[in-house]
Amino acid sequence: MTISTGVTYRLKNFELKRNQMLKIENLHATVGDTEILKGLSLEINAGEIHAIMGPNGAGKSTLAYALGGRPGYDVTAGSVTFTPLPLAGGAGGGQTSDEAPPLTPPASGRGTDLLALDPHERAAAGIFLGFQYPVEIPGVSNLQFLRESLNAQRLARGEEALSGAEFIKLAKEKAALLKMDMDMLKRAVNVGFSGGEKKRNEMVQMGILNPKLAILDETDSGLDIDALRTVGSGINAIMRKPDKAVLLITHYQRLLDEVKPDFVHVLAAGRIVKTGGPELALQLEEEGYEAIAEAA
Amino acid sequence: MSDSVKTSDYDAERKEMNAEAQEAVDKASAYEFGWSSDIEQDFAPKGLNEDTVRFISDKKGEPEWMLDWRLKAFRMWEKMESPDWAKLEIPMIDYQDAYYYAEPKPKEKLGSLDEVDPEILRIYEKLGIPIEEQKVLAGVEGARKVAVDAVFDSVSVATTFRKELEDAGVIFRSISEAIKEYPDLVKKYLGKVVPMHDNYFATLNCAVFSDGTFVYIPKGVKCPMELSTYFRINAENTGQFERTLIVAEAGSYVSYLEGCTAPMRDENQLHAAVVELVAMDDAEIKYSTVQNWYPGDENGKGGIYNFVTKRGLCQGKNSKISWTQVETGSAVTWKYPSCVLNGEGSVGEFYSVALTNNYQQADTGTKMIHNGKNTRSTIISKGISAGHSDNTYRGLVRVGPNAENVRNFTQCDSLLLGDQSGAHTVPYIEVKNPTATIEHEATTSKISDDQMFYAQQRGLDAEAAVSLIVNGFAKEVLKELPMEFAVEAQKLLAISLEGSVG
Amino acid sequence: MNAPLPTRRDESWRYADLKALEPVWAKLTGPEQITVPAGETVSRQIAELPVIDGVGMIDLDVTIGDKATFILHVLAHNADYGRIQVRATLGNGSHFELGGAILGAGKQTLEIVTETIHAEPNATSNQVVRSVLADTATGSFLGRINVARHAQKTDAAQSVKSMLLDRGATANAKPELEIFADDVKCAHGATVGELDKQALFYMASRGIDPVTAKKLMLQAFIADAFVSVDDDAVRDAIEGKALEVLEGLS
16 A cells, blocks of 8 residues: 555654754744744654644634745745755656655755745645635646646756647546546636536645645645545655655645645644644644644 | 658758757747748838839739729728727838838749748748648558648748649639639629628738638538648748638538748738638538637737738638637737628627737737528637736627527636736627627636646646646637647647746 | 617616606706715615606716725616616715616616616725516616726626516617726626526425426525625615516416
């Protein structure tokens, strides 16, 4: 099973070395005149899966958007340093790291000031945002959209663009992983998709774009139980790699049954108020956010 | 052996031409086709009077009846007034300050592209026209055949695949040739769809039209290849007045493409064309246009004034005429490709993308005149306004009292890029039969911030994101174009949008 | 009226009965000025046109103040040539609501002509016009929506539907948009058509005779125009009048 192999790598990686991929320090962000994030700090290492949970309005989506560089989400203070781990032999595109790759630790000071980049540059750097509400783009097919996106990213990284045939092969592979019909990929981006189909489509996109860090904003909402399992195993297969990391934003425990987090954080009032292991999610589910947030 | 040498020479030359073309493109930056060519030209004297008309007719070696027809039109035109109802601001046009005829020298009759003045061939290379053509000439397998008639200023310089078309019974000629070779056919249809007195610009065209294309598809013939005409205005201060006439007899089919470019010039140039289509029983004509006349610079200086009358007559039962246009060029566009649906069960279609940027103005749309029973029409119009431009859809759907069970569906969508442009929709619906079902929808939108961020988050920069979304917006229309044209049109949309993303 | 008699070249008069208009033109007065003060709501219902020599004309020039609302419901029926002409200029955050019905028979020419000027941001407008035309009557709606350059966040909608009962009747529609601002929601829909055959059949299958079914459908069609009347009694009055006129048509 794909999942178990993924887990092995993670453990291996833990034993190897902790390579810091994302470092958020004292992040403050406003939307309009309202300050939503009030000094959030978080560190994510390569090979880790982090879950952020919290009540409505805590700032979960704002964190995702601020990291993605969405206009209107203004960072007023703090820093975000992104240090993706390069794979020996090149990264990105259709490459999969199923064979445990030799890890090259980043040279010191090699991290990128993420906040200085435009949204598309952040994408090319390896950040993928799974949208809570994926956007419809009428008339543009998924395949066209993804091919242009992927090749724009590849060119930005100094890699060669994929040919049509290479791309289709990659798209087929990733669609199969998410049990998505290729016909869906020929349809316009998210147009006429159900809530669950949109979320699955996000994961297919993630598979194709092959990011270093995936920030998945409520990817579980709108999914029935079978779809949740498919999406969960998709995330594991695509992202549970020693050189990758995931930040899962969710309300509920149920996605975490499928994608086991290494760390669980509670976000309340714009700050992380508690951090723990997977057991914290269960505790939250039982006791509610309020109790935990207050206790913290 | 000598063949292969020739080929490689040709390749080298082609490369060089491409390099040169690229240079020209770089120079022209915003307008890709903004170069002019130094070809010796033979002009009519400047200005417009009866002598000009006689000069043109004489140059063409036309029969008497044609000259009489032209003179009648000219006298009519002198008494007419320029229409002012469109949402266009056009300075007074001085019709005396232009040349009405320019022809490249030398002008022997040309049998094939090989005989064309190399300078003209270079122009085609720059235009990117003959790619398909050359593939076929070079014997590339599987290349789709496209027969080309190229009109350079006032003269048709090359009509290709004549032999193959003739075998199929298809007549594909410059209109000047057709007047001499097929006078009866021309006489029968010329001015029958767009009458001489139809409108100011059409009447002017009748008087001074210089060249154009004539296509005749006999009964039951499916034209074996796409037919196309490339129009180019090259000479300075010259108007272009081409005339196209396509007749599809019962049960025949033809797909016709036209492309237009013009060099960058500071002054405005006039283009007033007339296109007439006739479809008999069960015949189908598909007419596609990619119009990229020089639009003027970013301050609105120069550019082509494009006044075009296009009309198709669905005379026969179950006949069909489909117009597809991608309009990105011209300083001013005034153009309403229309269908008169007389034949029972006939079908009219209009698919349009009009993109305006900088100070361009477009007032374009269609008329669907339903006279016959069970006639149907579809109108899909996509207007994109950027910069300081104005983009108007103007359309009429009319149902006559005896036209039973008419169906029309109209969708007009406007996309505004930036807050300095205008998008306007002026539909007229006039229905006199109770069994008609007419539906009209119009929307106006902009590219949402959500869409922009989503596309950027996937790695596209702002310009690529806008271009992708605009192409998606226009998709319904672009998919109606023949393949090669669709690709060309997509690129054109992207080029035309350059500088509009702030 | 001091102004010169309009001609067909005048777009907003292209479907008008100018012959009927000419003899009474001098007797007509200019537009009635209505100003809705900021924040207030004014409603007006016109169920009958004031008729001189067969010509009935209503001409309103409405200025709607910031955050104010003007609600107009009209019924065009009682004139050989009847015209309801409204020009509404909207202030910031204001709303203009129009519900209109055109019910024509015989040789009547009836029209509703609106010009909705979104001069300031954040204003909304909604126009619903339904026409039912019998015999050789002509019913026209000409509605122009104008959105000024800085009138961002405008939301303007028009819905125009016409039903012809007889061959010889004419429905004209010209729902026009003139838009100079990019962050707007402007849409119009216009249809001309017969009564839904499926609905008619559905009713027949439930035992409703064709004449009654047709009547019910037409009533529902016309009622669309008056849904936006707040006051039940007021709505009953104007809708009741419309249904009474409709009874005479079908």
